[in-house]
Every structure is written in C-alpha cells, then in structure tokens.
Amino acid sequence: MIENVWLITALPLAGFIVIGLLGKRLGEKLSGIIASLFSAAAFVVTILIFMEVLAKEESARKIIVKFFDWIVVGKVNTAVAYQVDPLSLVMTLIVTGVGSLIHFYSIGYMHGDKLSAKYFAYLNLFMFSMLNLVLGSNLLIMFLGWEGVGLCSYLLIGYYYETKEAGDAGKKAFIVNRVGDFGFLIGIFLILFVFGTLEFSELEQLAEGHKSGEMVIFWITIMLFIGATGKSAQIPLYVWLPDAMAGPTPVSALIHAATMVTSGIYMLARLSFLYVKSPETMMIICIIGALTAFFAATIGMFQNDIKKVLAYSTVSQLGYMFMGVGAGAFSAGIFHVMTHAFFKALLFLGAGSVIYALHHEQDIRHMGGLRKKLPITHFTFLIGTLAIAGTPLFSGFFSKDEILWKVFNYSPAIWLIGATGAAITSYYMFRLYFVTFYGEMRYHEHGDHKVHESPLIMTVPLVILAALSLGGGLFGIPHILDFFHMGNLLEEFLHHSVSDSSVVSHGASTEIAMMAMSVILALVGFFISYKVFFKGKRVPGKDEEYSGLPKTVYNKYYVDEFYNIAFVKSIYHAALILWRAFDVFVIDGIVNGVAKLLRNLGGGMRETETGVVHDYMMYMAGGLVSFFVLLFLFFL
Amino acid sequence: MGESMNLMNITQTHYIVLSVLLFCIGAAGVLIRRNAIVIFLCVEIMLNAVNIALVAFSRGLDQNRGEVFVFFVIAVAAAESAIGLSLLILLFRQKKTLDVDEINSLKGNL
Numbered sequence: 001m002i003e004n005v006w007l008i009t010a011l012p013l014a015g016f017i018v019i020g021l022l023g024k025r026l027g028e029k030l031s032g033i034i035a036s037l038f039s040a041a042a043f044v045v046t047i048l049i050f051m052e053v054l055a056k057e058e059s060a061r062k063i064i065v066k067f068f069d070w071i072v073v074g075k076v077n078t079a080v081a082y083q084v085d086p087l088s089l090v091m092t093l094i095v096t097g098v099g100s101l102i103h104f105y106s107i108g109y110m111h112g113d114k115l116s117a118k119y120f121a122y123l124n125l126f127m128f129s130m131l132n133l134v135l136g137s138n139l140l141i142m143f144l145g146w147e148g149v150g151l152c153s154y155l156l157i158g159y160y161y162e163t164k165e166a167g168d169a170g171k172k173a174f175i176v177n178r179v180g181d182f183g184f185l186i187g188i189f190l191i192l193f194v195f196g197t198l199e200f201s202e203l204e205q206l207a208e209g210h211k212s213g214e215m216v217i218f219w220i221t222i223m224l225f226i227g228a229t230g231k232s233a234q235i236p237l238y239v240w241l242p243d244a245m246a247g248p249t250p251v252s253a254l255i256h257a258a259t260m261v262t263s264g265i266y267m268l269a270r271l272s273f274l275y276v277k278s279p280e281t282m283m284i285i286c287i288i289g290a291l292t293a294f295f296a297a298t299i300g301m302f303q304n305d306i307k308k309v310l311a312y313s314t315v316s317q318l319g320y321m322f323m324g325v326g327a328g329a330f331s332a333g334i335f336h337v338m339t340h341a342f343f344k345a346l347l348f349l350g351a352g353s354v355i356y357a358l359h360h361e362q363d364i365r366h367m368g369g370l371r372k373k374l375p376i377t378h379f380t381f382l383i384g385t386l387a388i389a390g391t392p393l394f395s396g397f398f399s400k401d402e403i404l405w406k407v408f409n410y411s412p413a414i415w416l417i418g419a420t421g422a423a424i425t426s427y428y429m430f431r432l433y434f435v436t437f438y439g440e441m442r443y444h445e446h447g448d449h450k451v452h453e454s455p456l457i458m459t460v461p462l463v464i465l466a467a468l469s470l471g472g473g474l475f476g477i478p479h480i481l482d483f484f485h486m487g488n489l490l491e492e493f494l495h496h497s498v499s500d501s502s503v504v505s506h507g508a509s510t511e512i513a514m515m516a517m518s519v520i521l522a523l524v525g526f527f528i529s530y531k532v533f534f535k536g537k538r539v540p541g542k543d544e545e546y547s548g549l550p551k552t553v554y555n556k557y558y559v560d561e562f563y564n565i566a567f568v569k570s571i572y573h574a575a576l577i578l579w580r581a582f583d584v585f586v587i588d589g590i591v592n593g594v595a596k597l598l599r600n601l602g603g604g605m606r607e608t609e610t611g612v613v614h615d616y617m618m619y620m621a622g623g624l625v626s627f628f629v630l631l632f633l634f635f636l
Numbered sequence: 637m638g639e640s641m642n643l644m645n646i647t648q649t650h651y652i653v654l655s656v657l658l659f660c661i662g663a664a665g666v667l668i669r670r671n672a673i674v675i676f677l678c679v680e681i682m683l684n685a686v687n688i689a690l691v692a693f694s695r696g697l698d699q700n701r702g703e704v705f706v707f708f709v710i711a712v713a714a715a716e717s718a719i720g721l722s723l724l725i726l727l728f729r730q731k732k733t734l735d736v737d738e739i740n741s742l743k744g745n746l
Binding site: 610611612614617618621 | 663666670675736737739740741742
C-alpha cells in the first residue's frame with residue numbers, strides 16, 4: 001500500500017479537476033458530496049498506510065517513494081518523491097481527517113450558495129497542495145505545496161468577492177505570505193548552495209558534519225523561520241490571519257486554524273536536525289513564539305467578532321507551538337498541532353454553526369442565550385472551550401502543558417510569558433462562551449428567520465471533533481500522569497523523524513507543581529470571566545465606549561495602521577513616482593518611439609504606391625535594369 | 637541560289653539585334669503610352685521579340701528546345717490576350733476611358 005501513497009494527493013486533485021470542469025452541471029449539492037468523498041477516500045488510504053507503517057520495525061518506518069526525476073542539473077537531482085514517515089503521517093492524518101470532516105460540514109454550511117461548486121473545487125485543491133507540502137521528500141515539493149496552499153488560501157478568503165472586505169483580506173493574506181515566502185526561498189537557495197541537495201534524508205546526513213552554531217546554519221534556519229512566520233502567522237507577519245476571517249467559516253476552520261497555518265511548525269519539525277545546530281535561532285523562535293502567544297491573547301480579550309476572537313486565539317496557540325519548538329520540544333509542538341487542529345476546528349465549526357443559525361450575524365454582542373436554541377452546538381463548543389483553556393484531561397491540557405514544561409526547563413522567564421498567556425486564553429475563551437451562549441438572547445428573530453439547530457451534516461462533524469478534543473490528549477500523556485503505562489505514544493512514534501533537543505533539568509515534583517500552576521492560571525482566567533460575564537451578565541460595550549489601554553488593544557495595538565504607514569503607503573508612493581517618472585517617460589517613451597518610427601517609415605513608403613500603372617512599370621523596369629547592371633559590375 | 641546566298645548572310649546576330657530592337661520598342665511603348673490597348677499591343681510585341689530570340693538561339697545551337705518554348709509562349713499569349721481584351725472591354729464599360737493614368741484605384745466607380 002505504501003507505494004500507492006500517490007493516491008493520497010491524487011484523489012483530492014481528481015476531485016478538484018472533476019468539480020472544476022463540471023461544477024456548474026453538477027450543482028452545489030453533488031459537487032459538495034463528490035469533494036467530500038474524494039477527501040474521505042484520501043483519509044482511508046492514509047489510514048491503510050498508517051497501519052502498514054505501524055506494523056514495521058521502528059527503524060524501518062521511513063520510506064521514500066520516488067516517482068520520477070524532476071530537475072537534474074549537474075550534481076543536484078531533485079525528484080518527485082514522497083517521504084512516508086511518522087512525522088508526515090501524523091500530519092497527513094490530521095489534514096485528511098479533519099479536512100474530510102470539514103468537507104462534509106461545508107455541504108450543510110454552503111447550502112444555498114450558488115457558487116459553491118467553485119468553493120468545493122478550491123477546497124479539494126487546497127487538500128492537494130497541503131498534502132504535497134506534508135508528504136514531499138524534498139524542499140522543492142514542499143515549497144510547491146507551500147505556494148499552493150497560499151494560493152488556495154487567497155482564493156478562499158476572497159470567496160465572497162462581491163464585498164470589498166473579502167477581496168482586500170485575500171490580497172493582504174497573499175502579499176504578507178509572499179514576504180515570508182521570500183525568506184523561505186532564500187533559505188532553500190542557501191541550503192542548495194551549502195549542501196547541494198534538497199532531499200530531507202540526504203540533508204539529515206550532511207547536517208551531521210556541521211558544528212553547532214555555524215554562521216551559515218544560523219542564516220539558513222533564520223530565513224526558513226521567516227517563511228514560517230508568514231505562513232504560521234507569527235510576529236511580525238501575523239496581521240493577515242485575523243483578516244482572513246472574511247472567508248467562509250469552514251475555510252477558517254480548515255485552512256486558517258487546523259492545517260495550513262501549522263505548516264510552519266511542520267517545516268521546523270521536518271528540518272529539526274538543522275535547527276538543533278543553531279541555538280541562536282532556537283532562542284529567537286522561542287521568544288517570538290512567546291511574544292506572539294501573549295500579544296495575540298491580549299488582543300483576543302477585547303474582540304467582539306466571534307471569528308476574530310478565534311482568529312487571535314489561533315495566532316496565540318501557534319505562538320505556543322513555536323515556543324515549544326524553540327525550546328527544542330519538536331514533538332510537543334507537533335502534539336499541540338494535532339490537539340489544536342481538533343479543538344480549533346471544533347470551535348470554528350461551532351462558530352460557523354452559530355453564524356449559520358443567526359443568518360450571518362458574527363458580533364457576539366448580538367448573540368446571547370443560544371444554549372437552549374442550539375444544544376449540540378453549545379455542548380460541543382463548551383468542550384472546545386474547555387480544551388483550549390487547558391482544563392485537565394482535555395486534549396489541550398496535555399499538549400500545552402508539555403510545551404510549557406519544556407519551555408520552563410529552557411527558560412523560566414519565557415515560561416512566565418507563556419503561562420500568563422494561558423490565563424488570558426482561558427479568560428477570553430470563556431468570555432466568548434458566556435456572552436454567546438448565556439444571558440439574554442439579543443438576536444431579534446423576525447419572520448421566518450427563526451433560530452434553530454444546524455442540520456445533521458453539520459452537527460455530526462462537531463460531535464466527532466468534540467470527541468477528539470476530549471480524547472486527543474491520550475496520544476501524549478506525560479510520564480508522571482501515565483497511570484496505565486501507555487507511554488507518550490506520539491513522542492515515541494515521532495522519535496525517529498524529529499530530533500528533539502529539549503533537556504529536562506527539573507524533577508517530577510517541579511513538573512507537578514508547574515502543572516498545578518497552569519491549572520490555577522486557567523482557573524483564574526475562568527473565574528474572572530465567570531464573574532463578569534456570567535454572574536455580572538455583562539455584554540461588551542459599543543466600539544466608542546473603549547478608551548485608554550483597552551482602546552489600544554481593541555484596535556490591535558494599531559499594528560495594521562503602523563504597517564500601513566510604514567510599508568503600504570511608502571511603497572505606494574514610491575510606485576507612484578516610478579509610474580509617473582520612469583514608466584510614463586522611459587518605458588512608454590521607448591514603446592511609443594518605436595511605434596512612431598515605424599509609422600513614419602511606413603508613411604514614407606506609402607508615397608511610392610500611387611496606383612498608377614506607369615509608376616509600377618517604371619519600378620519594374622528600373623529594378624530589372626539595376627539588377628542586371630549590378631550583376632555585370634560585380635559578378636562578370 | 638543568289639537569294640539563298642543573301643539569306644545565308646543574315647547571321648544569328650541580325651536576329652538578336654532585331655529581337656532587342658523589337659523588345660525595346662515594346663518596352664518603350666509599355667512605359668510611355670497611356671492607352672491600355674496600345675500598351676497591350678506593346679506587350680505582345682515584347683513577347684514576339686523574345687520568340688524571335690528563342691528561335692534564333694535554337695537554330696544556332698542546333699536543337700529544338702527553344703522552338704518548343706516558342707509554342708508555349710504563343711499559346712500563353714493567346715490565352716492572355718483573350719482574358720486581357722475582355723478585361724479591357726469591361727474596364728471601358730465602367731470607366732468610359734482606356735487611359736491607364738485615369739485607372740488608378742481599386743475601388744469600382746470613383
């Protein structure tokens with residue numbers, strides 16, 4: 001089965017082609033079903049391959065399936081090949097599994113949208129690109145997937161292209177990602193220059209020959225990390241992700257929460273053998289991750305759009321993953337990628353269900369009291385909230401705690417930032433939960449716009465994801481809580497494909513104390529929320545009521561405004577000057593000059609074509625005479 | 637046989653000179669005259685000048701290729717004059733003139 005790994009990417013591609021070509025004839029419902037089935041089929045193939053790999057010896061779990069040579073230049077040989085190993089399999093399972101659930105959910109959510117064949121085609125194209133990113137055995141295939149998901153992200157953010165907001169958000173996402181991709185590309189060039197190959201397995205061997213802390217390794221890793229900050233929405237390139245919420249909600253769940261944005265973490269884990277050679281880069285990653293986790297969480301405290309809150313929480317959670325990766329705990333980072341995929345997809349789909357029920361109302365100030373009206377959505381959303389807040393036994397608890405524990409061993413100061421962020425996370429998530437589902441209902445039903453629970457096709461994925469958010473932690477139980485001796489399944493599974501470098505220097509008692517600490521912090525966040533929004537029944541005020549620091553945070557620290565002045569405006573004006581001076585005079589001058597020259601030449605020649613027969617005869621006779629004269633002069 | 641002796645005095649050069657003269661007369665006519673029919677006649681003169689040259693060379697080289705050429709030229713000239721004359725008639729009906737300087741436009745009735 002492993003040699004058939006191409007099926008995993010071929011199936012979504014086939015779905016894209018079928019729906020892309022026949023979408024209008026298939027209609028919205030049929031194209032949704034086809035897209036979901038192709039995606040689910042890819043999931044089934046992944047499971048079969050996963051089973052087969054599990055049955056193998058631990059050391060034999062890395063299989064490279066080569067299809068054909070692609071670019072052969074000198075000594076560099078880049079093949080089209082997939083690398084099947086624990087790391088790529090975990091990611092593939094997440095992408096196809098969560099992806100399929102979201103496909104099915106979309107059938108319900110996009111019901112009544114005339115263009116949704118296009119939507120499903122894009123969704124399948126996204127799956128294709130993402131799976132290439134994950135499965136590729138070299139950086140070039142990964143880069144193809146990387147760019148592909150960026151394109152699909154752009155297309156899907158701008159799906160409601162009639163609104164200016166969606167179009168702008170799509171452009172913003174694409175351009176900001178291009179900035180990151182530039183760094184990624186430079187990183188690839190540097191790797192090619194230094195190592196002469198792009199294959200991960202060869203790089204891993206060659207990297208062993210390099211000493212820790214070499215300058216060139218530092219630059220390679222930092223450039224690749226810049227690429228990761230773009231795609232995974234870290235400071236300074238996170239600004240596109242909140243705006244990306246202009247797309248349909250299932251897209252936010254799939255692309256901007258569960259899968260695409262985690263590709264930066266995946267890339268770092270994939271190249272972990274390089275990163276462990278550069279402690280400076282690791283330090284930078286850890287700090288950037290912690291700052292992102294903290295600042296995004298603070299912005300999340302004051303947002304009133306249900307999707308914006310979740311968007312900032314995504315940025316924040318991604319920050320945790322980078323924090324863990326920076327501390328050398330790559331498998332903990334991947335663990336959090338997995339649990340985050342479950343609970344964040346759940347939360348977004350839950351939010352989608354609310355938005356669907358309220359006919360595209362997204363402001364939590366206009367919601368409230370929905371728990372009776374939407375029982376399943378409410379219940380699953382609660383599970384998601386508990387999971388992200390780090391409630392013990394929920395999946396988020398295990399993964400976040402493992403990261404925080406590893407970070408504590410790395411640097412207690414960074415841990416403090418992360419732990420504070422965790423308390424804030426708990427606060428804003430419960431704020432969102434209470435304001436949305438408790439209190440008085442502030443949404444005005446009118447006419448046939450009654451609020452009712454979403455159809456089964458939407459609630460079943462919610463329930464499945466809720467179960468995963470609840471039990472997903474079982475794959476990574478920390479040693480001290482391992483009462484049934486299951487072991488840390490995920491870490492052991494990933495052991496051979498990522499090079500964890502984190503050191504645990506504190507004892508088990510400290511670990512338990514840290515664990516208790518983060519539970520207490522989560523509880524603090526919860527209680528503040530509970531007091532204010534449940535007991536106090538407060539509803540966030542109108543936009544104008546903010547002042548002072550909250551106003552600054554509510555406006556996202558004016559980062560967008562700053563970027564606008566510093567980059568957008570300055571580039572715009574520079575472009576304006578270039579247009580008016582260089583383009584109009586030089587470029588247009590050359591083009592128009594050539595045209596003018598030809599026109600004048602033609603005008604001159606035109607004079608000879610009089611239409612008078614005698615003139616033509618004269619030309620002919622003259623031509624013949626001069627021909628013979630020349631012949632005699634030069635050749636005879 | 638005096639006559640035939642005289643005839644023998646006419647060498648190939650004479651024929652060629654005649655041919656060149658006729659050709660130049662024809663060419664001059666084509667270039668100078670404005671009446672379409674006269675031009676047409678001049679073209680015929682040029683063709684026949686060539687015919688003379690061909691026959692003369694054919695005789696001089698003692699082979700008959702040139703004569704075969706002449707037959708082709710006569711046949712083509714006949715076909716050409718049939719079409720050319722009918723075109724001239726049509727042209728005259730349209731323009732009421734055969735002055736080629738007046739006929740300088742591809743557009744019909746101008």
